[in-house]
Amino acid sequence: MAGGITDTGELYSPYVGLVYMFNLIVGTGALTMPKAFATAGWLVSLVLLMFLGFMSYMTTTFVVEAMAAANAQLRWKRMEKRKEDDEDEDSSSGVSDSDVLLQDGYERAETRPILSVQRRGSPNIFEITERVEMGQMASMFFNKVGVNLFYFCIIIYLYGDLAIYAAAVPVSLMQVTCSATGNHSCSVGDGTKYNDTDKCWGPIRRIDAYRLYLAAFTLLLGPFTFFNVQKTKYLQIMTSLMRWIAFILMIILALIRISRGQAEGHPSMAQLSGIRNLFGVCVYSFMCQHSLPSLITPISKKKHVNKLVLLDYILILAFYSLLSFTAIYCFRNDTLMDMYTLNFTNCEIINIAFIRYFLGLFPVFTISTNFPIIAVTLRNNWKTLFHREGGTYPWVVDRIVFPAITLIPPVLVAFCTHDLESLVGITGAYAGNGIQYLIPAFLAYCSRKDTQLVFGSGTVNKHLSPFRHTFWIVFVLIWGFSCFVFVTANIVLSESKL
Numbered sequence: 078m079a080g081g082i083t084d085t086g087e088l089y090s091p092y093v094g095l096v097y098m099f100n101l102i103v104g105t106g107a108l109t110m111p112k113a114f115a116t117a118g119w120l121v122s123l124v125l126l127m128f129l130g131f132m133s134y135m136t137t138t139f140v141v142e143a144m145a146a147a148n149a150q151l152r153w154k155r156m157e158k159r160k161e162d163d164e165d166e167d168s169s170s171g172v173s174d175s176d177v178l179l180q181d182g183y184e185r186a187e188t189r190p191i192l193s194v195q196r197r198g199s200p201n202i203f204e205i206t207e208r209v210e211m212g213q214m215a216s217m218f219f220n221k222v223g224v225n226l227f228y229f230c231i232i233i234y235l236y237g238d239l240a241i242y243a244a245a246v247p248v249s250l251m252q253v254t255c256s257a258t259g260n261h262s263c264s265v266g267d268g269t270k271y272n273d274t275d276k277c278w279g280p281i282r283r284i285d286a287y288r289l290y291l292a293a294f295t296l297l298l299g300p301f302t303f304f305n306v307q308k309t310k311y312l313q314i315m316t317s318l319m320r321w322i323a324f325i326l327m328i329i330l331a332l333i334r335i336s337r338g339q340a341e342g343h344p345s346m347a348q349l350s351g352i353r354n355l356f357g358v359c360v361y362s363f364m365c366q367h368s369l370p371s372l373i374t375p376i377s378k379k380k381h382v383n384k385l386v387l388l389d390y391i392l393i394l395a396f397y398s399l400l401s402f403t404a405i406y407c408f409r410n411d412t413l414m415d416m417y418t419l420n421f422t423n424c425e426i427i428n429i430a431f432i433r434y435f436l437g438l439f440p441v442f443t444i445s446t447n448f449p450i451i452a453v454t455l456r457n458n459w460k461t462l463f464h465r466e467g468g469t470y471p472w473v474v475d476r477i478v479f480p481a482i483t484l485i486p487p488v489l490v491a492f493c494t495h496d497l498e499s500l501v502g503i504t505g506a507y508a509g510n511g512i513q514y515l516i517p518a519f520l521a522y523c524s525r526k527d528t529q530l531v532f533g534s535g536t537v538n539k540h541l542s543p544f545r546h547t548f549w550i551v552f553v554l555i556w557g558f559s560c561f562v563f564v565t566a567n568i569v570l571s572e573s574k575l
Contacts (some may be wrong), residue, residue, distance in 0.1 A: 091385050094376040098365060098389045100317045103396060104246065105444060106362035107324070108399060109501045111344065111404030111417045113358040114499075116351030119344045119405060125352070126359055126397060133363035134390045136517035136553060138383050138542035140369045143517070145203040145540035146524035153531060175483055202532075208374040211367055211516070213459060218523035227455065228440050228462040230511035232422070235455040237504025239487035242444045242451070244495045245416060247290035252419045253437040255283050266389045287495055294445075295488050301449030302456060316443045323418060323439045324400065324547040330427055331403035341412070344405040353567040356560065357502030360509040362397065363390075377514065383543060415497040416440060423452050458481040506564040514557035518550045 089097075114122040209217075217229040255277035273284035333516075334340060365372070373382060404417060414420050421427055422437040456479050460470070470479075494500070521542060528538060542549075 079520075088183065088377045088399060089375055091376055091378055094372060095106065095385055095389050095572060098372050098386070099393060100320070100539055101365060101368055102365045102389070102393055103320070104362075105241065105396060106364070106501060106505070107400060108417045108440065109358050109415055109498055110341075110362055111312050111401050111408075111501070112413045112415055112498055113351065113355040114401040115342075115344055115405045115410040115413050116345035116348060117355040118351065119402065120346040121352065122355055122401065123350070123398065124539055125297060125355060127394060127402075129356070129359040130363060130390050130394045132553065132556065133360075133365075133513055135542070136366060136514055137369065137386050137390075138544060138555075139517040139521035140366050141205075141373060141386070141540050142538060143214050143218065143368060143520040143524040143543045144205050144209055144373065145538050146528050147209040147217055148205050148207055149202045149538070150217060150531060151207060151209070155444070177407065183310070201539050205374055205379055205540065209369045210370050211520075212458070214520055215516075218520060218527055223519070223523075225462070226474075229506055230457055230516065232455060232458050232462070234367075234504065234508035234512055235451055235458065236487055236490075237336050237500065237508055238451050239448065239455065240490040241497065241500045241504060242448045242486050243291065243294065243491035244497055244500060245440050246294050246448075246496065248492070248495050249416060249419065249438060249440045250290045251277070251283060251287045252414070252416075253422060253434065255286050283545060289491060291488070291491055293362035296485070298445060298448050298452075299484050299488070302452040302484045303476060304453075312446055316446050319439065320443060323525060324396075326398060326432065326436060327417065327421060328403055330421060331407040334407050334426065340406050341409045342404075342406040344410065353506065353564055354498050354502035356564065357509065358498070359503030361501050364505070364509055364513060365395070366513055379540070382540065411518075429443045437485070452480075452483055456480055459483065506560065510557055510560050510564075514553050514560070518553040518557070522550050 117125070211231070212227070215224050219227065255275075273282065273287070275283050277283045277286040284319075373379070376382065378384075400417075402411065404420075408420055412420070418436045418439050422433045424433070427433055427436075459479050459482065460475070525538075528536060544550075
């Protein structure tokens with residue numbers, strides 16, 4: 078996520094890119110959306126989901142525009158570098174006056190506005206052919222304070238991500254294996270409310286079991302933070318396949334119960350108290366802006382990339398709505414779990430043991446593969462933030478300190494709370510707000526200014542956002558800062574009532 082320009086990778090068609098983006102966006106956040114829908118009311122939830130989907134699409138087009146501007150500047154700098162090298166060669170070699178005149182004429186033609194060269198069939202300078210990550214774009218378009226704020230925001234978001242993952246796996250294992258009655262695999266979704274102090278096995282309380290699972294999770298996956306890992310193609314295929322099997326199963330099972338007249342849900346239209354968490358969950362569930370460079374750059378034909386992204390968002394909106402509406406009408410509000418998969422570990426919902434355990438343990442498999450990758454990404458962002466040109470870190474700092482400050486805080490947060498809805502809500506409402514709204518808007522504004530400065534006011538970015546008027550950037554910034562104020566005020570008021 079941080080760092081410079083990386084390899085583009087193998088090219089793929091626009092429709093493969095559509096699938097990749099769908100898989101990236103529809104992740105763990107979707108599992109907490111049904112509970113958030115139930116607590117905020119179906120009408121408020123639907124309106125907010127559609128509006129936040131629209132806002133996320135808008136800022137996605139801002140990031141694509143900034144990627145094109147970054148590619149153009151990199152090309153321009155290389156052309157300037159080649160021109161300087163050619164001048165140095167000419168000055169060091171003996172050439173005739175006529176040769177110098179010819180060369181000067183050639184160079185003047187080379188340094189004319191680039192659009193005049195493009196008319197003769199050259200590639201467009203704004204073509205996205207190099208993968209420029211968000212950290213590199215921030216370094217290109219922001220000042221030092223802006224760059225530091227970018228890394229601060231991305232680091233807080235990744236910490237929230239890791240805390241959610243560190244809590245979700247032990248929660249799933251605890252819910253599936255623990256029972257106050259001795260047969261929890263058939264009672265987790267029956268409406269019984271369990272306290273953390275209820276017994277799990279013998280003298281072991283549920284909270285003790287959760288922390289034991291958290292310790293095992295940390296010991297098994299934590300060491301990967303000290304090494305380099307990356308998500309392989311086959312691992313991505315496996316986790317995507319498991320995710321789709323789980324989501325489709327949950328939708329089908331909920332529809333079957335509703336069609337049989339066994340639906341228990343009676344959701345309200347609006348509950349304003351649930352908007353804060355719903356906002357955070359929706360922002361988290363639409364998050365893809367930080368990964369757009371690795372998704373968009375390898376697409377072979379980018380002419381209609383904004384339309385492709387729009388289609389993706391429409392499909393994702395439809396999917397989230399279907400998943401959430403089937404959930405809130407199938408289950409009572411008070412029985413919906415933070416992790417929606419756990420509602421299907423009740424024998425009354427599905428009597429096939431394999432499916433119950435597959436859905437109950439589904440987050441364990443998928444999250445366990447993502448945790449080391451996100452931890453290494455966070456560690457590398459810390460390194461980039463404190464890196465100084467030409468400097469190197471001591472071995473202890475590089476191999477011990479940075480991995481430790483990456484791993485310890487999210488594990489401590491998960492140790493203190495396993496309230497997944499709140500963790501997702503707060504992460505999305507604060508750090509997610511910055512990454513999804515504020516950073517893309519500032520990138521679009523600064524990249525437009527730099528493009529006009531370097532290429533002239535008449536130059537048009539071929540990947541310019543459909544929301545090209547400055548009004549939209551101002552609107553996103555006002556919305557983003559307003560959300561910070563609203564969420565903070567809501568938290569303060571909620572705490573004061575307690």
